[in-house]
Every structure is written in structure tokens, then in C-alpha cells.
Amino acid sequence: MSTIKDVAQHAGVSVATVSRVLNNNGYVHEDTRNKVEAAIRDLSYTPNEVARSLYKRKSKLVGLLLPDIMNPYFPELARGVEDVMQANDYRLIIGNSDENKQKEMDYIQTFIQNNVVGVISSTDDSAAELYTKLQLPVVFVDRMSDDRPSVYADSREGGRIAARELLRRGCRSISIIQGPVHIRTAQERFEGAAEALSAQGVHYDVLGTTSFSISDAEPSAEELFRKYPDTDGIIASNDIIASAVLAEAYRLGRRVPDDVQIIGFDNILLSRLLAPPLSTIHQPAYDMGREAAGILISLIEGRVLEQNNIQFPVEFVERQSTRKVES
Amino acid sequence: MSTIKDVAQHAGVSVATVSRVLNNNGYVHEDTRNKVEAAIRDLSYTPNEVARSLYKRKSKLVGLLLPDIMNPYFPELARGVEDVMQANDYRLIIGNSDENKQKEMDYIQTFIQNNVVGVISSTDDSAAELYTKLQLPVVFVDRMSDDRPSVYADSREGGRIAARELLRRGCRSISIIQGPVHIRTAQERFEGAAEALSAQGVHYDVLGTTSFSISDAEPSAEELFRKYPDTDGIIASNDIIASAVLAEAYRLGRRVPDDVQIIGFDNILLSRLLAPPLSTIHQPAYDMGREAAGILISLIEGRVLEQNNIQFPVEFVERQSTRKVES
DNA sequence: TTGTAAGCGTTATCAC
């Protein structure tokens, strides 16, 4: 790896001049510029970002903290973030927190140690001291924060929509799978659904679950049909759980959507490949990732935001795990 | 953020001494050490990794280059890598190449600019000049390289197994979905299957596809049943394609596994949640990620490897998209 | 228009 010094020598100028052409600031004579540029090409020189980062006290790195990249919802989000960052010359340091406070703190710490210029975090404890005293731009994504920029979907409305769509399709004994209590979006989905059902005076059952992980999804699905065998409509807390429910229904010989209808949440890529394809509440994960990245970049570059909180609308995606009905 | 200088001042010693206790080398008196450690705690000081990286010309960062994190196979792999790296105090800079040479080069370039100590890459052109002249430890994963360390599954054997399992289950008109020609693992799966079928003198049809992406999977599935309506056994190039085939079969009213049997590849987390749950050739993505990370760390830390190429065995995971058969 | 030199926060070498 050649350094700025090598380039300077090769071009017969000082490092300051090289730096000037590199950063396009200060005066530099046309001829000098050409010489320098030639030298840069000759040596195929690229600046050492670490040295830059040290001097400027800020890098071109952004920290991305996700609960778990294996949860199929997050790769899309991450990809949205990555695409925008990449296009703007920022790179991503990525970490999985497993919703674990300690891991989260450790990552934030190493982000700081690496001079990241900002962080995008999907965490539930956004008010935590950890973030409030962080001297860095932070954008929360898939989570909402009152005082910090955040990008999230209208989960509560999603819950309401799910409930209404099942009601329209004739369900009268609905089960809601609640999702982990410590995950705010899950709670809002649940509350929205419960609210809409109560408003119509419709009875519903609730099944608690403790995680969004696939391994926990299957026992939950079993439990559901065991506890509430008469259920004719199920609102799952996400598409993973919904898939498990679908698979369990198949196992039990319950026909979907004839005997029981199912609605998921998220609209992950695979939900339309299920059999039957899963009706679900769409959250635009990729776009949310892009939006969060855009906001963070604005923040980093000192632009002021008109809006701190971006709420994405959700929408019902009708597939075949719910019945056809005329609109 | 406090610096080593602040700590030195606070403790009444020189920065050299602080550095000594930080790195645990050189002599330092017990009492001095205590003073320094107290100062570190008081100021909640953590060393600036960027400065370290500049001086030592190596960071604690590792570059991870994946084709596309949205392909459900890679999050598992990435998570395996991440867990091991995290446990060894390395952080990950992550990039998506989309199997695109230019993007790949750009990423490698920025990895270098950020002083990464090594890279893990899942690329098909492992012989490329790009890597040969890279002065860094590189481990290829999910791809095999003759001269560089690599971690991969026995794709060819996977193909053979898939073919044999379908034959055992009575399939006599098998279709193989070939997968993108430029992806070596896909080709090996294909070749393995074709080989096993030819060896038995069984006729088979081949459907070419150009990508592993979900959006391309559906048209491929349609095309398959259109072109080869009599097929009674399908070997898909991965679980995504298999899911699409499953969904298409459902749409066409073809019963799985009675009318047509399907085998996928990868055993991504969701395949067991499909209906019917998908029989597939398991590749231990998470473990392969861990292994690759372990090898890279060995390389970084200068240990010698007994083995350059780690081939993971694959295995048939029997679920319900294939018929039961007595063993 | 260009060069010199200080400084970013560390580590390592050499005196003392």
C-alpha cells in the first residue's frame, strides 16, 4: 500500500499538495494537479481511511445494531440500509444484539471506539441512558422513539387491519398470538387487533409467546390449536409464527382458509411462497432501511430534519390464507 | 471521550505507563498499575481503536463479503461468522456484492482502506487477481478455492443424494432445476444429480434459471410445470426455488408428495415451516460461518493450518415433500 | 500556489 508520501515524492510535490487535490480544496495549479493525479494512478494510491478518521475524529463508518439478522425480517432492512450507505460512501459495521442489553452496550462501545459517525439501531429501550448520552447521531428503526429520529411502521393500525379483515371474512372466534411482551411493535400489533375486536364486541383468545424465533414458533402453533381448537381466525405476531401455524394446520388436517384463516405480519419475502400463500400485513422493511439510512446521513451531514419520526403505513396483502370476499 | 493522555494526567503518570498497563507488557509497579486502573475507571476510558489501528497498521476489523444478505441462506452464515468474531473481539464490516465484480472490487478496496485484518468472501471467482494479490488473509466460504483456505459443503454429493432419494421413492421422470451457471455450488449440485441419474439410466429434464432470487423463482416454477407436466420428482437448486415449486404445485392442484415429490437445497430455517415441510439437502450454514471465522482468526494470528480446505458433509433431511419409504 | 509542521490517539524504542 502506497501512502500520500509516496505519491508526493512520485509527483515531486509536498504531501499537502497531494492532500489538496485529494480533497479538492485550496488552490492547486492545473499542471500540479495533473502531475499528482498521474502519480495517484501510477501508484494506484487510495487514501488510508484510518489516518483520516484519526485526524478528523470521524470515520466513514456507521454502526448497525439489529436484534438478530437470522430473523427474516432484518436482512431486508439491513439491505436497505446498506444500499443507501454504500451509495453515499459509508460502510457498515454490523452487530446482533439478541435483544440483550449487555451485548447492545458492548457494540455501541466498540462503535465509538471505531469512530463511527452514526448508528442505526433496532432496539426496544431507546430511552436508555446508553443512547441519551451518546454523542452521535442515532436513528431508530422498526422501533419508535419519542425524542430521537425513528423510522417505524404503524403497527397498531396493522393490528386493527388484521382484525377487521378477519371479521369481514366471517371469523367469529379469533385467536391473537401476542408476541414477546418486551418488543414494542409486537405489543402494538396485539393491542391494535384487540382494540378492533373489542370495538366490535367480538370475543377473542390470546396466546402469549416469548420470542420471534423459529424454534419457538412451532410449539406455539401446537399450543394454539390445542388450547383453542374452535378458532376460525388467527392473527399471528409475524410471518414466521404464521408459517408455523399454517404448517400445524396442515398437519392437523385443518383446511386454510376454509376452516381457519390466518394473517401474518411483515410480508417477508417467503410468505408468498407458502402454500397457501400467506395473507399478511405488509411492512416495507427494505424501504424503511433506506429511509433510516437517509435520515442518518442527513443528520451526519448536519442537515436539519423537517420530521423526526417517519411512520410508514402498513397494508393488508391479500393472499390465500384468508377467504375471498367481495369489496 | 477521554484519551490516554487524560488517563495519564489523572493518574499522575506518563502515557507510556498507561499504555503498558493497557497492553499488559513491560514492567509496571503494582501501585502504579492500581492508580492507572483507577483512573481508567474514573474516566471510563476505552482506547481509541482507530489510533491503534493506524499505528499497528492493523485493525480489529474483518471484511465480510456476501452475494446478497437477502438470500435466506446467508444470514445464517453471517451470524455464524459474527458470533465467532465477536467472541474474539473482531468486528465485521459487511458488504453485498450481488455477484458483481465491480462491487466486489470496491468493497475489497474499502476493506483495505480501513485496515481490515482479513476478509471472508463468498465469491465465485476466487482465483481472481483481486484476491491473489491481496496481502491479507482470505477465507472463502460456500465456495471452494484450490489454493486458498475455503469452507464449503459437498455440493456434488448433495446432488447425488437428492437424485438417489427421489429414485428410491419411485420417481421416474425427474426434473432438475439447474440454478445459475456462474455459481459454482449450483453447478455442482446439478452435476451431482445429473450424474447419479445418468448412472441409473434414468431420464431427466433440465430447467435453466438465471438467479437465486425470489422474484425469479416463481416464473421458473411455472415454466417447469408447463414444460414438463409429467414430472414426478423435482430437484430444485435451493430451498427458495423449491418453495416456489411447492406453491406452484399447490396452485395447480398437484399433490405433494403423492403426484410430485420435491427436494430442495440448503435447509434454510423456513423450509420446515412450509406445507408440506420441505425435504431438502442440509448445508450447515451457521457452522460453516463459524468455521470460516475460526480459520480466518487462526490465519490472522499466524497459526498454521493443518488443513486448507474444509468440506462439510451434507445430508438429506426427510420431511413431507417426499414420500415415506422403508429404509 | 505551494511547503512546513503540528496534531489526531496510540504504541514502541530508547534513555534514565
Added chain:
DNA sequence: GTGATAACGCTTACAA
């Protein structure tokens, strides 16, 4: 045992 100090590769006053 400990402290100055040069060096890592860069940017930016400031001088020339």
C-alpha cells in the same frame, strides 16, 4: 520501573 519521543498516514493552519 518510568518517561520522552518518534512514528503510523493523514489534514489543515500558517508561512512563504
